[in-house]
Amino acid sequence: MSLFNVYPLFDITPVKAKDVYVYDENNTEYLDLYGGHAVISIGHSHPKYVKNISDQVAKMGFYSNSIQNPMQVELANKLEEISGCKDYELFLCNSGAEANENALKLASFHTDKKKVIAFKNGFHGRTSAAVAATDNPKIIAPINAQQEVEILELGDLVGLEKALAKNDVCAVIIEFIQGVGGLDESTTAFYETADKLCKKYNTCFIADEVQSGFGRTGDFFAFQKFNVTPDIISIAKGMGNGFPVGGILIHPSIKASFGLLGTTFGGNHLACAATLTVLDVIKEEKLMENVKDISTYFIEKSKEIPQLKNLKGRGLMLGLEFDFPIAELRKNLIYNHKIFTGSAKNPNLIRILPSLTVQKKHIDVFFEALKSELNS
Known part of the structure; x- marks a missing residue:
């Protein structure tokens, strides 16, 4: 049986990984500045992560949500503490798509409406x-x-209020920093007014933090730079450091009832062990502080690149925009310099989404490689 051919693949086969590096079958070392779509948050094969998941699977890997799972309660409490999202409630699932699916479904249940407002390049x-x-x-x-x-x-407040005034919108969903779309952001006035408009017209304001959450921007969530109170916050990617896990944080104004949402695998014991470890390591190793420090350094180093048109994003969710397509440049960084980076819907933009453990020496290696390719 062949694989269903939906992914264009680079000719590289990683077989092991450690912190910010991956290694292929020939033991060639690659610097990973993409983290598998921002998934690797505390580094590949972090020793505490490996131990905790190994210990947990030796005891119990899975049982259904029809029984008590104190690990879910511990996770909810720890997430509330480190994120600062007081009094929200947690529903666990398996991925970012499932998180957003449940967020939209819950918004529709809560408001008894069905239309959704989203934004260009989201x-x-x-x-x-x-x-x-x-x-x-x-x-x-x-x-x-x-x-x-x-x-x-993105940023169209006139169009947003016009749509909301029809009173048929259950949810406005927004990435406070767009991921796949190319690291675009709007203004403080837009985000804060959008939040107020949602509350005015009985519409759920959903913060999609699937890629930007869990410390990636230097704040725990990207929306926390602004004075907004999302009704629902979707999370995934970095929360499991590679283990499939997602979830939504739900404002207390939205009430639960039996059967409202459900999942087979969501919140299983291994998923909880993975996410609890990620939260512990973020706190113990002060990774959000490291994000801010390395981001500042990255921004300074980017000034050495005259061909750079724009630097987008925040923290370690960054985009280098040029005035030419970067596909060939990315290939050369992989094959000539052994560095993984990401692409975006914007064909001129390289995405940088490394582990939150990345150090200045790794950023130096990247910029030397980038200069070499651009100057050649």
Whole structure:
């Protein structure tokens, strides 16, 4: 049986990894500044992570959500403490797409409405409503297109209020820093006014923190730079450091009832062990402080690149924008310099999403390689 061919693949086969490095079958070392789409938060094969997951699977890897799982309670309490999101409630699932799917579904239940407002260049997942709210017609099948979604320009407050005033919108979903779309952000006035408009028109304000959460921006969540109170916060990627886990944080104004949401694998014992370890390491190793420190250093180093048109993003969710397509440059960084970086919907932008443990010496290696390729 062959694999369903939906991924264009680089000719590299990693077989092991440690912190910010991955190694192929020939033991060639690659510097990983992409973290598998911002998934690797505390470094590949962190010793505490390996021990905790190994210990947990030796005891119990899984049982259903029909029984007590104190690890979920511990996770909710620890997440509340480190994130500062007081009084929210936690629902655990398996991925970012599933998190956003549940967020939209919950918003529709809560408001008894069904339309969704999303924004140009946003990406929220590949499942039913999540993909309909994603600004990429190529990945929206006819069965998904039946969802009622309006895509607005990022920052369009006039269009937002006009849409909300029709009183049929259950949710406004937004990435405070766009990931796949290319690291675009709007203004403080936009985010804070959008939050107020949602509350005025009884619409759930969903902060999609799937890529930007868990310390990646230097704050625990990207929205925390602004004076907003999301009704629902979706999380995934960095929360499990590679173990499949996602979830939503739910404001206490939204009430639970039996059967409202559900999942087979979400919140299983291994997922909890992975996420609890990530939270512990972020705190113990002061990784959010490291994010701010390394981000400042990265920004300074970027000034040495005259070909750079723009530097986007915050923390360790960064985009280097040029005035030419970067596909060939990325390939050369991989094959000539053994450095992984990411692409975006913006064809001129390289995404930098390393482990939060990355150090200045790794940034130096990247910029020397970048200079070499650009000057050649």
